[in-house]
Amino acid sequence: MFSYYLKLAYLSCKRTWGMTLLMICAIGLGIGASMTTITVNYLMSANPIPHKSEQLYYVQMDSWEPNKTYNDNGDAPEQLTYRDGTYLWQAQKAKRQSIQTGMAAVIEPADKEVLPFMVQGRANSADFFPMFDVPFLYGSGWDHQADLKKERVIVINAELNERLFGGKDSTGQSVRMAGEDYKITGVIARWNPKPKFYDITTGAFNNVEEVFVPFSLITEQKFNRSGNTNCWKPTESGFQAFLDSECIWLQLWVELPTEQDKADYLSFMNAYAKEQHQYGRFARTDNNKLRDVMQWLENQQVVSDDASMMMAMSLMFLLVCLLNTVGLLLAKFLGKATEIGVRQALGASRNDLFIQHLIESGCIGLAGGLLGLVLALLGLEAIKVMYGDWIRDLAQLDFTLVAVAMGLAIVSALLAGLYPTWRACQVQPSVQLKSQ
Amino acid sequence: MISLFARLELGPIFRALMRNKIGALLIALQIALTLTIMVNAIFMMQERSQQMARPSGVDEANTFYLSNTIFAQNYNTQTSMQQDLQRIRQIPGVVAATQINAIPLSGGGWSMSLQTKAGDDVEGTGAAVYMVDEQGIAALGVELIAGDNFHNSDIGWRDVGSTKWPPKALISKALAEAMFEGNWKTALGKTVYIDNHQPVQITGIINTLQAPWNGWNGVERSMLVPQQLDGRGSRYFIRTEPGRRDELMPVIEKMLAETDRGRIIRNVTSMEQTRDKSYQEHQATNTILLTVIIVLTLITGFGIVGLAMFSINRRTRQIGTRRALGASQWQVMRYFMLENLLISTAGVVLGTAGAIALNIWLVSTFSMSPLSPVLLLIGVVALLIVGQLAVSYPALVASKISPATATRGRA
Structure with missing residues (x-):
């Protein structure tokens, strides 16, 4: 029929x-x-990291000026000051925490015939790799000690490994970047989460960086930071003054497996804000936020x-x-x-x-x-x-x-x-x- | 009025329509939705086109820039930058060149708040900051409408991380108007405050110079300060004689790369490319919207043709009978044109409501501005015309039906 x-x-x-x-x-x-x-x-x-997006939280602390909130809707700023970010990171209160910012530097290949070139990178702490399940082709990230000792270690992506080492296992070798030698601890496999959730401050759909180095090296001033910097309070000249300033320019992610962990971490943040309030900072002590991956993407309207x-x-x-x-x-x-x-x-x-x-x-x-x-x-x-x-x-x-x-x-x-x-x-x- | 109504046979047309309500309703709904989408889409296009049409103030056709990234250690950045600029300025065909910290419309730059009074709690006006030397105005191609350009002696070096500002600045007319109650002429010679406390004297006013961020509502507010960044990354902004830009871009890139191997010359980009990239999304969205409008109108038009052809086929004998009883070809044609006009009118009335409703939703959800009534009117007229055009072919076919059809049986 x-x-x-x-x-x-x-x-x-x-x-x-x-x-x-x-x-x-x-x-x-x-x-x-x-x-x-x-x-x-x-x-x-789309959810870029579906299996653990509910355990990863973006940390927002309201360090912005007393008379005006950072966002018109009263929400806390998108990034952290150096002093708040490093304090929270050093406290190591979460299961994992990644403090990070964008960076850029020039790589000088060992082969003098090849012209030096610019790479876009990320300065982040050791937890970045296990936290975001970064897949490795060879080797791995660095450990917490490397962060503390400001070791010159580097993780490169597969394309750069192809370009510099013809795709061979390059762990243990070194790369000359910004005038210094960095030891390669790992090569990441092709990985390009969309949205690029871990840092959407300069665009939610950018490509993943080519190199990763310890965040603590930022104080050495060897390479340039990249990304947005916003300040509300005049600062003195000089790099140390900048680090001590009220300028916001870095991001912090924490991994908190349970709701209880989240509640504990938030009260830790609020307690820190209250303490800072006594020193004349943090006009709003209870406007600190922990948003998980999807809440953060939603809040930032990546669509x-x-x-x-x-x-x-x-x-x-x-x-x-x-x-x-x-x-x-x-x-x-x-x-x-x-x-x-x-x-x-x-x-x-x-x-x-x-x-x-x-x-x-x-x-x-x-x-x-x-x-x-x-x-x-x-x-x-x-x-x-x-x-x-x-x-x-x-x-x-x-x-x-x-x-x-x-x-x-x-x-x-x-x-x-x-x-x-x-x-x-x-x-x-x-x-x-x-x-x- | 009543006699006109009778002469145009509106009564019979209306009664005939009522017998085939669904068919007419479907066309009316299509027209309504088409109007709703069309008017709002055109409105969105207009908003974008207006943004894109704003002049940047820069001589876009004859300017380009490049990035200079130094990687060699023990490098004298100041001497090398001065040498670079000298060499560039000596090349025949180059009008002017300057070091600059940010590029208009490029998306990345520097902004500061300016206050008319010093103090921590004083409300300020945001402005984009461009750090240039005495050739800045000539290199950008902006027009100085009051005051004086910087002198060579005004230009100072700015260390990375410095927060000191020079004592002079040139500001855009829009910035002057924003700070001095709409009267830009009074701004000349006044002292304003940057970074809450540092005094800066306005020594000149330029006509137009857009900020690096095209979506910022203060995009017309900018200032030039006489400073050169002393660091390992810098940008040179170069203006050539008309028509020589494309020829000189590779020449200058090669010259710079070859004179000094301790750095990388990259991102050699013309201002026109920067504009295209800056408005790429706007342009793409407009192309898509235009396609949607055209295809939508075509579909609605063809839908009208299809349904009219069908209804004429069904009424072949009826039409033949009318012709046999003395109706002229024109009267038959007019019948179908009027029928369509009735349906279309119902459609556009519904569509006007729809367009306004959609606009209200768009305004509240996406912070768009409200629709202009003129545009709505144009949309209404355009769709009525489309309806008439679409129905004219089937109506013509109908008018050709021979009176003899009435006497024949249905084939």
Whole structure:
């Protein structure tokens, strides 16, 4: 029976090919546009570290000026001062803690033929690697002692290892960076969490850094810090004065496995703020925050307004395409009134007719869905070209998304087909036959 | 009025519509949604286009910049930078060159708060800071509209980590207006305070110079200070004679890289590239919105064609009968055009409400500004025209139906 209905659907579509084509195009365009924007939104709001995102907390302390909060909504600043950050880190009250900032330096390759080049890096403490489950190709990170002793150790990424050592295991070798030799303790495998949750202050979708060095080396002033620095209080000149200042420029993450750990840590932070308040700092002692990964990404609105607006628009666009399809299907099925009358007179039940026409709608939906997938792929390519590099990893269809697209197409086509089908089944055979 | 109503057969058209409510309703809804999306999308495009159209104040066509990153140890940064600038300025075709700490529209820079009174608790006005030498104005290509440029003797070195500011500054007209109640002329010669307490005298005013951040609401507020950063990373900003930029970019890059092997010359970028990158997302969003509007209008238009063709096919005999009873071709055509006009009008009325509702939501969720009524009106008229254009072909087909059809049976 099913194949017979398929044949009927095929014949019916062939007879009114113009309308059928229009419906397939409408569904295809609607699905294509929706899938393009849904993909970007879905990947922007993805959980970059799903198995432990609820144990990793971003530390915010309100060290900002007394008369004005940092954010208009009263929220604490996005980054920490050096003195608060290092105090919390040195206290080692959490299971793990990573203090960090961006950095940049010039690497001079051992091979003098190769020109020196600039690398983007991260200055972080030892816990960074186990905390964020950084995958290693060779070796590992450094230990807490290396942080305390300010050892010149370095972790490099796979691309840099390829460039400097031809991809071989380079642990134990050294790299000349910013005029000093750094010993390689590990090479990280390809790792590019999107969003780049551990530091979104200069963009949530940047690539992972090429090198990682101990944060404690920042005081040696050998390499440059990178990232945002915000100050509210005038400071004296000089680097030590900068470290002691109220400027915020570093980030601290803590790993707290249980709710109790979180509560304890927050009270530790608040107690520290109260203590600082007595020295004339921290005008607001209870405005300190611990947000887990997803709360932090949500708070920082990593899904751009443009992306959500586009998604809203494209879903409305899909709705227009569906209304279009309902209208055309209705016209098409009512145009077949005579045929329906004949089939009823020959013994087809309403149920048979209903299934027959739903199959026809389903086929149109399937074709529209396939077209929509192709258009979504084209749309994502166009987005990559238009928006540039940072969106590359956010414009990729995966299996789930393909399934969603096809599901959306067929469900919408069936929904669009329901009313026209029902109307078609209401045809009175006698009326139709008489008018012949 | 009533006779016009009767002459245009609005009554019969309306009654016929009521018999096929769903078909008409579907078209009306499509038109309503199309209007809703179209008007808001065009509005979003307009907002972005206006932002992109603002001049940066820089001679964008003839300027570029590069980064100079020093890695050699025991390096005299001051002498080498002065030599670099001298060499660049000697190249034929170069108009001016300066060291600069940040690039307009590039996204990264330095901002400070300026106060008209000294003190810790005084409200200030945020401004982007550009550190330049006496060729700064010429290199950027900004226009000095009052006061004097810096002299060579004004320029001082600024150590990394220093918080001392020079005693003079040139400020943009917009910054002067923000600080002196809209009257920029009074700013000249006044002393303002940077970093709460340090006095700075305004010795000149420049017409326009945008900050590095295009999304900042104070993007027009900027200041130039006579300072050169003394550090291991610096930027040179260079202006060439018209039309010679692309030829000189590689020449200068090569010259700098070859004269000194203790540093890296990188990010050689023109201001035009910087502008494109700065507004890349805006541009892309606008392209997408435009595509959406066009495709949406096409779909709605074709939908109208499809449904009208269908309804004409069903009414072939009826139309033939009307023709046989004396209706002219024009009257038949007019019938379908008017029918569409009725449906479209219902659609745009609904769509106007929809567009306003969507706008209210967009305003509250994404801090957009409210829609202009003129735009809405244009959208309404445009969609009515699209409806008429779409229905004109089926209506023409209908008008060609021969009166003889009435007497024949249905094929």
